[in-house]
Amino acid sequence: MIFTPTPLEGAYLVDLERHEDERGYLARTWCRKEFEARGLNTGLVQCSQSYSRRRGTLRGLHWQVAPHAEAKLVRCVRGALWDVIVDLRSESTSYGRHFGARLDAGSGRALYVPEGLAHGYVTLEDHTEVFYQMSEYYHPESARGIRWNDPSFSIEWPVRDPILHPRDAAYPDFRLEPPS
Numbered sequence: 001m002i003f004t005p006t007p008l009e010g011a012y013l014v015d016l017e018r019h020e021d022e023r024g025y026l027a028r029t030w031c032r033k034e035f036e037a038r039g040l041n042t043g044l045v046q047c048s049q050s051y052s053r054r055r056g057t058l059r060g061l062h063w064q065v066a067p068h069a070e071a072k073l074v075r076c077v078r079g080a081l082w083d084v085i086v087d088l089r090s091e092s093t094s095y096g097r098h099f100g101a102r103l104d105a106g107s108g109r110a111l112y113v114p115e116g117l118a119h120g121y122v123t124l125e126d127h128t129e130v131f132y133q134m135s136e137y138y139h140p141e142s143a144r145g146i147r148w149n150d151p152s153f154s155i156e157w158p159v160r161d162p163i164l165h166p167r168d169a170a171y172p173d174f175r176l177e178p179p180s
Contacts, residue, residue, distance in 0.1 A: 001027075001034055003112075006101070008087045008094040010114035012038070013101060014073070018108075027108060029075070030133065040112060041071035043135040049077075050130045052123045058162035060120015061086060061146050061171070069115035070136035079128030080104035081121040082158050086146070088174065089116035096176045098153050103130075118146055118174075122159050145171040152176050 002015040016027035028034075032042045050059065061084070064070050074083060086098040102124070103109050113119050121130065148162070149155065150173040 001029075001031065003034070003038060006085075006099045006111075008085060008097060008099045008117065009089075009092045010040070011085055011087075011099065011117060012040070012112040014110040014112055016108040029108070029110070030073070035112075041115065041135045043071075044133050046134045046137055048132045048134070050132070052079075052128045053126065054163055055123050055126050055128075056159045056162050057128075058120065058122040058148055058157070058159065058164055058168065060084070060168065061118035061148055061150075062120065063088065063116070063118045063144055064136060064139060064142040065144055066115075066142075068136050068139035068142035070134045071115050072113040072119060072135075073110050073133040074103065074113060074119065074121075075108070075110040075131050076103040076105055077129050077131045078105050079123060079125040081123050081128055081130065083111050083121040084119070084155055084157075085111065085113050086118040086153055086155075086174075087116070088118055090177050092116070096152070098155050100155065118144075120148055122157055122162055124158065146174040147171045150174055
């Protein structure tokens, strides 16, 4: 795997290192030792898959708070999406900043999202599927969300009028704390 740091502290793009021959390719998508070597959370406890029928479906921005904060490894396994993370850790050097990247089934690229970052995506193709590996069990009481178009972050989504779940549309804006 090839780990490329993003501008957000502790978040990485994770690209496949493909071993190809005439049959196709083989690539490792997860290796505890490689994640540990970078100080990343390797406590995988749950995996989930999401399917979106239509292009322009936006899910997020979501995260879980302590003591159930979770790290995620997010990979598009069918179709394509624009994936966005927002650093909500007030002690982080990248607090209040966001990062977006295209994930698609063809590249196999994944995004490692550390604890304390909100995560969301919008589908760029019909019939898009996303596979998540998570370090914490889903805990409804710890689940949080912020509005996808919160002006505090000025995220440039590639879709103007996304398809939203009413819960995602109703999330509040985030109150950024001034740096101390």
